[in-house]
Amino acid sequence: MRGEWTLVWNELRHGLATALAAAGIDAGDRLAKVELAIPRERSHGDWTTNLAMILAKAAKQPPRAVADAIAKHFPLEGTPFSAVEVAGPGFLNFRYRDTFVAALPVRILSEGGAYGRSDAGAGEKVLVEFVSANPTGPMNIVSARAAAVGSSLVRLLDMAGFASASEFYVNDAGNQVDLLGESMAARFAEHIGESRPFPEEGYRGEYVRTLAAELPDAEARAALARPDGARWFRDQALVRMIEWQKRDLAAYGVTFDRWFLESVLHPGAVDKTREQLIERGVTYRAEKPEGVTEAAEARVGANEGAAGGSGIALWLRATQFGDSMDRVITRSDGRPTYLLPDIAYHLDKRTRGFRTAINLWGPDHHAYITTLTAGLKALGLEEDFLHVLIVQQVNLLRDGQAVKMSKRAGEFDTLTDLIDEVGADCAKFFFLMRSTTSHLDFDLALAKKQNDENPAFYVQYAHARICSVIAKGAELGLAAATGEPTELTDAAETSLVRQLATWPEVVRGAAQAREPHRIPTFLVETAAEFHRFYHACRVADPAQPALSRHRLRLCAAAAQVLRNGLALMGVSAPERLERSEEGLA
């Protein structure tokens, strides 16, 4: 091993490169993309690769012949592997040395919270933007899923060697905020017994009334009397709303490196972006988009009312960059559409040095991916700069029955409601458990159960159980072994160590695929692996002190891995779980 934070993955890659060179096989750039995996089937070894099968065609040799050549030249010396075998149609299967396995618990404990960390991301700067809800109401359930996934992804990327940061984009410059201000002014007027018309599309939620009543009385009265007083109400509403959202998220354990206000882009950055697009010749002025089909034209006609005015607008030639149609970036009245500041914002991200922007969006925005991507390509940004993860909707259930999520006061709808009902740990575990592309059925009754139906408790229980057995060992005067490698005497022990050995690879894979759900999946498997071991092997046995000390250390290593995984999820790892009344059912 070349030292900590080096992946077995890297060792394999180097070994394969050496073997290919020695065997005289030209892999081209294939090696960079080849699959190195941990096989599901343990009898297939600890690592496997399909490299030989990939190269067979170009090498004009049967896959097994290529595999044999690679196996023959693979330099095992100094690697974690003792053997490489050719199997099946041409797989190369690698097996860990016993000494590597025996040394692993020592290594896990010495690396501690850093076990699993790697340099796979090579320090690439990645900005993860998520939630970014309009500052016009409290955090809701949809945001709760995005917050759990986004914050976990940031930690995951960091652990895999990316330079990651989190950001919340605040739409504080649009109509919606003006409407909020107007709504607030009207509610304040109502509060002091005056009348002021409530805006047509205003925010009718009870929370606006609450916030209005908290405004400083004298200042608010003065603003109400001024002709431009709506602006004061807007600014007040904005500040209070953002603080509220920050509080809600903080209670959930989610914070952001930066809250980016859209308003800072106006007018400078927005104008500059428009000029750049014009200079690049990717815009035109027209009443209608160029090259629309008759069918599309008919639809425009049908939507004229909703579409707004007719007149000369500035269009982006989005179709040249993969979009299905051209898009307006400046309305006929001169105001920019949402697209232009969005482009300006992402240009700003790129200018700050981020090589990748990962955005978490709701399913209602998926069509916008091609539009924004087209806008960024039109500016000359890398095609793969923007990476959008669609976080699918959440269906709340209670004992199998759908829970209505309504904006109206009193109904179950907010993040705070959710935390109050099931707790932040459990909510996050459930949100992270599924891939973001899956619709998620969230059963409140299930999440509240503290029993075996609940995977969040299954993992936390494994951790608590380990802490308990370590405490038991201490009672008996048995401490975890230090220094010397672990003696593995039982198949269940070896199986557990091998599971723990995969952790750095799981972190790397999950980070590069941007799939945080692999973490809870791994933790559930690890917990199961631990329980199996615990069932098969007595850990704290005064009659066998030497063996006990080795097993206690293995337990401590397992606890460390569980803690590291739960930490990535933002879920706590309690040392004790108290039985609740419901849990006894």
Place this chain on the structure above:
RNA sequence: GCGCCCGUAGCUCAACUGGAUAGAGCGUCAGCCUCCGGAGCUGAAGGUUACAGGUUCGACCCCUGUCGGGCGCACCA
């Protein structure tokens, strides 16, 4: 009408970017504590991966079509 996402065991979901015999939990059935937390463990049953073609050594994964479910569709964000 067009576009995107989804469809895997009775239910909720995995399957490591195209790999070896598609796996977990719940539910059902049958077992396991003189022992460290039974909130646990072991086993059984349960599948034409919606359907029909195609691509190749190999497909839940890629391509085409069909059927279902969700979402979006033009100077709202």
